[in-house]
Amino acid sequence: MPEINLGGWAESAVGWLQSHLSWLFDAVSTVLTGMYDGVHAALGAPEALLMAGILAIVAWWLRGLPAAVLAFAGLAVIDSFGLWDRAMATLSLVLVASLITLLFAVPLGIWAARDRRVSGALRPVLDLMQTMPAFVYLIPGVMFFSIGPIPGLIATIVFSMPPGVRMTELGIRQVDGELVEAARAFGTTPRDTLVRVQLPLALPTIMAGVNQVIMLALSMVVIAGMAGAGGLGESVYAAVTQVDIGGGVESGLAVVVLAMYLDRMTGALGKRVSPLGRRAAAKADAAAGAAVASKVLRYRPGTAVAAVGVVVLALVAGGMRLADGDGRQTAAAGGGVGQGRAVKLGYFPWDEAVASTYLWQNILEERGYKPEVKQLDPGPLYTALAQGQMDVQFDSWLPTTHQQYMDRYRDRLTDLGSWYGPTSLELTVPSYVKGVDSLADLKGKSAMFGGKIVGIESSAGMMGKLNDKVLKEYGLDGEYKVVSSSTSTMLAELDRALKKKEPIVTTLWSPHWAYGKYDLKKLKDPKGAWGQGEQIHAVGKKDFAKDFPKIAEWVKNFKMSEEDLSSLEAEIQNGGKGKEKESARRWLDAHPGLVDKLAPVGA
Amino acid sequence: MSRLKAEHLYKVFGRRPEAAVRRLEDGAGRDELRADGTTAAVIDASFEVEAGQIFVVMGLSGSGKSTLLRMLNGLLEPTSGRVLYDGRDLTGLSPAELREVRSRNISMVFQHFALFPHRSVLENAAYGLEVRGVPRAERLEHAAEALELAGLKGWESSWPDELSGGMQQRVGLARALATDADLLLMDESFSALDPLIRRDMQDQLLDLQKRLKKTIVFITHDLNEAMRLGDRIAVMRDGRIVQNGTAEDILVRPANDYVASFIQDVDRSRVLTAGSIMAAPAADAAAVAAVPDGAPTVSEETPVAELFSPFSRSGSPVAVTDDSGEVTGVVTRDSLLAALADQPNERPREEEPEAPTPLAPASEPEVITHA
Numbered sequence: 001m002p003e004i005n006l007g008g009w010a011e012s013a014v015g016w017l018q019s020h021l022s023w024l025f026d027a028v029s030t031v032l033t034g035m036y037d038g039v040h041a042a043l044g045a046p047e048a049l050l051m052a053g054i055l056a057i058v059a060w061w062l063r064g065l066p067a068a069v070l071a072f073a074g075l076a077v078i079d080s081f082g083l084w085d086r087a088m089a090t091l092s093l094v095l096v097a098s099l100i101t102l103l104f105a106v107p108l109g110i111w112a113a114r115d116r117r118v119s120g121a122l123r124p125v126l127d128l129m130q131t132m133p134a135f136v137y138l139i140p141g142v143m144f145f146s147i148g149p150i151p152g153l154i155a156t157i158v159f160s161m162p163p164g165v166r167m168t169e170l171g172i173r174q175v176d177g178e179l180v181e182a183a184r185a186f187g188t189t190p191r192d193t194l195v196r197v198q199l200p201l202a203l204p205t206i207m208a209g210v211n212q213v214i215m216l217a218l219s220m221v222v223i224a225g226m227a228g229a230g231g232l233g234e235s236v237y238a239a240v241t242q243v244d245i246g247g248g249v250e251s252g253l254a255v256v257v258l259a260m261y262l263d264r265m266t267g268a269l270g271k272r273v274s275p276l277g278r279r280a281a282a283k284a285d286a287a288a289g290a291a292v293a294s295k296v297l298r299y300r301p302g303t304a305v306a307a308v309g310v311v312v313l314a315l316v317a318g319g320m321r322l323a324d325g326d327g328r329q330t331a332a333a334g335g336g337v338g339q340g341r342a343v344k345l346g347y348f349p350w351d352e353a354v355a356s357t358y359l360w361q362n363i364l365e366e367r368g369y370k371p372e373v374k375q376l377d378p379g380p381l382y383t384a385l386a387q388g389q390m391d392v393q394f395d396s397w398l399p400t401t402h403q404q405y406m407d408r409y410r411d412r413l414t415d416l417g418s419w420y421g422p423t424s425l426e427l428t429v430p431s432y433v434k435g436v437d438s439l440a441d442l443k444g445k446s447a448m449f450g451g452k453i454v455g456i457e458s459s460a461g462m463m464g465k466l467n468d469k470v471l472k473e474y475g476l477d478g479e480y481k482v483v484s485s486s487t488s489t490m491l492a493e494l495d496r497a498l499k500k501k502e503p504i505v506t507t508l509w510s511p512h513w514a515y516g517k518y519d520l521k522k523l524k525d526p527k528g529a530w531g532q533g534e535q536i537h538a539v540g541k542k543d544f545a546k547d548f549p550k551i552a553e554w555v556k557n558f559k560m561s562e563e564d565l566s567s568l569e570a571e572i573q574n575g576g577k578g579k580e581k582e583s584a585r586r587w588l589d590a591h592p593g594l595v596d597k598l599a600p601v602g603a
Numbered sequence: 604m605s606r607l608k609a610e611h612l613y614k615v616f617g618r619r620p621e622a623a624v625r626r627l628e629d630g631a632g633r634d635e636l637r638a639d640g641t642t643a644a645v646i647d648a649s650f651e652v653e654a655g656q657i658f659v660v661m662g663l664s665g666s667g668k669s670t671l672l673r674m675l676n677g678l679l680e681p682t683s684g685r686v687l688y689d690g691r692d693l694t695g696l697s698p699a700e701l702r703e704v705r706s707r708n709i710s711m712v713f714q715h716f717a718l719f720p721h722r723s724v725l726e727n728a729a730y731g732l733e734v735r736g737v738p739r740a741e742r743l744e745h746a747a748e749a750l751e752l753a754g755l756k757g758w759e760s761s762w763p764d765e766l767s768g769g770m771q772q773r774v775g776l777a778r779a780l781a782t783d784a785d786l787l788l789m790d791e792s793f794s795a796l797d798p799l800i801r802r803d804m805q806d807q808l809l810d811l812q813k814r815l816k817k818t819i820v821f822i823t824h825d826l827n828e829a830m831r832l833g834d835r836i837a838v839m840r841d842g843r844i845v846q847n848g849t850a851e852d853i854l855v856r857p858a859n860d861y862v863a864s865f866i867q868d869v870d871r872s873r874v875l876t877a878g879s880i881m882a883a884p885a886a887d888a889a890a891v892a893a894v895p896d897g898a899p900t901v902s903e904e905t906p907v908a909e910l911f912s913p914f915s916r917s918g919s920p921v922a923v924t925d926d927s928g929e930v931t932g933v934v935t936r937d938s939l940l941a942a943l944a945d946q947p948n949e950r951p952r953e954e955e956p957e958a959p960t961p962l963a964p965a966s967e968p969e970v971i972t973h974a
Binding site for chain 1: 701706720
């Protein structure tokens with residue numbers, strides 16, 4: 001069987017596109033960014049509760065009073081979680097993505113409905129779009145469009161396109177053939193047949209497609225969050241990777257509220273715009289009783305009234321913003337070394353990355369820079385660094401874990417040196433488990449641990465090492481079974497066991513906040529079966545040392561001990577989601593003189 | 604010149620239809636083609652329809668009658684042959700010209716009404732005019748008139764799904780009438796209605812026809828309906844027109860056993876007239892002599908059904924007279940009974956080689972239902 005190097009071709013194709021069509025990607029990026037920014041600015045401008053009021057009036061207009069009350073309550077809950085800005089970012093993303101999707105999907109669906117060959121050709125493409133894991137095109141998306149909302153937008157558009165196309169095609173195809181024939185028999189042109197007969201009758205199905213598009217777009221935001229799209233996706237993603245149950249539930253609920261709002265509103269809109277839907281609604285209203293209570297609940301403001309309500313609230317919002325703007329001009333201008341220059345710090349949601357990044361955010365802010373932090377997945381982050389869209393990140397595990405990225409972008413990255421090391425992989429037990437201090441002690445004690453070692457993702461390098469080498473070396477294979485799950489599951493399991501004081505043995509690595517938070521014991525590895533540890537490096541973009549000579553110098557001299565790192569991680573972990581910066585500040589304040597040590601001025 | 608003329612129309616579905624037409628012209632059968640994956644829906648259909656006539660095409664499902672109808676207004680393009688409307692060849696028209704003809708000259712009424720559910724009754728009736736670009740006020744006025752003609756005055760603002768089947772089809776009829784087209788194509792238009800309503804609609808169509816004098820091509824699988832409505836009837840079988848004649852022609856002189864088996868269940872007494880069963884006075888002088896003086900006479904158009912009462916009062920023959928009172932023929936009790944007997948009184952002139960296929964009521968029950 002000859003090996004087909006499809007992957008290689010795809011890679012060179014991406015490279016070619018990147019170098020030859022960058023003008024096109026820039027143009028697309030400009031348009032999309034413009035749309036996104038516009039919508040985001042509009043949605044994000046008013047005070048949270050005012051905006052919730054505007055959205056509630058829309059709900060009132062479309063569905064009546066109970067829907068409006070529920071919508072307002074749901075949106076207010078989002079605000080009370082402190083997730084309002086993120087929710088609006090997500091809403092903007094969803095609206096822009098849905099709009100663009102529909103601009104393509106409906107014409108494509110019409111075309112497919114009229115031509116079997118088009119339909120046949122589209123089908124595999126749509127299948128591909130719907131089932132290809134989003135990461136596959138998220139990374140090239142980052143290469144073409146840089147991090148931020150655009151790759152997420154593109155991924156969302158790709159993912160939500162198929163139902164839009166399919167439902168449009170289906171809607172048009174299922175219009176009674178005799179009606180289409182009747183239209184033709186009276187001399188209707190094909191175009192008019194579409195506009196006067198097929199589209200109006202297909203509208204309920206098309207609107208169901210629109211609804212699906214929006215729902216799928218919303219379900220994509222979490223994945224888009226990994227490519228720096230921001231919004232609720234980022235919160236969900238971060239919460240999940242850091243076993244922040246509370247934060248996860250809150251951001252998850254916020255997504256649900258948005259989903260329900262969008263679902264109900266588009267459903268009602270479908271009834272409003274289709275002539276058949278309007279008739280059905282009128283019938284239902286006529287059939288319903290005339291009780292006063294039901295009349296109040298059923299009352300829906302007319303379009304004009306609702307529009308006036310929305311405009312009034314929007315004006316109020318605008319007014320408040322103007323009044324507010326006057327007082328806001330006094331933001332302190334940073335003097336010092338940074339002179340207010342912006343530095344982009346990227347990180348992926350690994351604990352030491354979060355810790356070091358927010359630590360440096362605080363330090364750099366103190367030194368007069370304007371550090372922006374952005375959470376990304378490792379792939380997109382390295383890509384962004386290589387393209388110069390990010391300035392620096394602090395969590396490169398070398399020479400193993402992240403070596404592939406370094407190899408790939410070798411000459412487009414700057415290694416700023418190691419600040420922590422060596423890292424280590426280990427099996428860990430709670431300190432209250434007596435008599436187990438080294439891997440060798442595990443022998444014969446499998447009954448105590450239920451015969452299992454709680455592991456992480458089976459794809460992780462340490463899992464392979466554990467199974468293939470460590471267990472054999474100590475003669476533990478056969479006696480213990482390594483249960484693979486996920487990092488967050490492992491940590492949840494560890495937390496559960498600790499609370500109940502049960503014995504447990506898990507895979508863990510240093511540095512890890514768990515060592516700062518819990519009383520744990522690393523099992524010694526006298527035979528060296530886990531092998532050498534890694535060093536954690538800071539990596540900058542190619543021109544980092546040229547653009548930020550001072551920071552480059554500081555980072556090159558940056559070092560941290562395990563004790564410091566663990567306590568910093570634990571502080572951040574305890575501080576909770578969304579307060580990483582404040583937690584890091586608190587930690588810094590508890591270590592006076594550290595800022596001057598890490599970032600000396602002068603010299 | 605006839606209003607509508609079909610010349611050797613063929614419609615073949617499938618691959619290489621032109622080749623299939625040549626084979627059909629060379630005498631190949633429908634089944635031979637089917638083995639190759641092509642379906643000959645209509646084979647060599649020719650007929651003429653005079654202005655003001657109702658021309659009925661009758662056949663079972665699959666006989667090709669609906670396909671034939673759709674070739675008349677170009678919804679289906681004939682594989683071969685021509686359709687002439689007022690001498691103009693429709694098959695050679697561009698799509699735009701064809702649409703123009705459809706919106707002005709030829710309108711259509713459908714089996715399942717094909718009303719637009721998202722339009723009110725009035726808007727449905729005005730559809731043809733809307734397509735033609737007639738200003739709104741004018742087209743709604745025309746549509747209202749057409750609805751009134753169809754007996755739907757007062758229902759203009761209703762919606763199609765609020766109407767009964769019969770009323771829906773009246774909307775369909777009004778939509779066809781509103782464009783003032785001269786040629787109406789009616790595709791099994793009353794088949795989906797229940798028998799009483801169907802009869803009602805037939806009466807109304809005949810009534811309208813007396814006033815409007817449209818040219819109508821009417822498709823049906825119901826022979827009784829064909830006999831009631833048709834000035835001329837074409838019987839189709841397996842894509843071919845097997846007989847084309849008046850109702851009486853078909854009843855009295857079926858072209859073959861197939862047609863003969865078809866007409867077995869027709870209520871002959873309502874189709875046959877005194878003129879068709881009378882004997883000339885010269886041929887039956889004895890009968891003429893037996894007509895009592897002063898006995899009531901009948902005209903040639905009198906349906907046979909109305910002869911029963913004179914015969915029930917006396918056994919004497921009944922004289923048939925023309926408008927001036929001149930005796931043109933005579934009907935005896937024997938000739939009456941012979942005419943009503945199952946078998947036509949004249950055998951088919953040529954036997955088809957294949958065995959006659961009597962209709963199986965189980966497979967096509969609707970064929971023998973009486974209106």
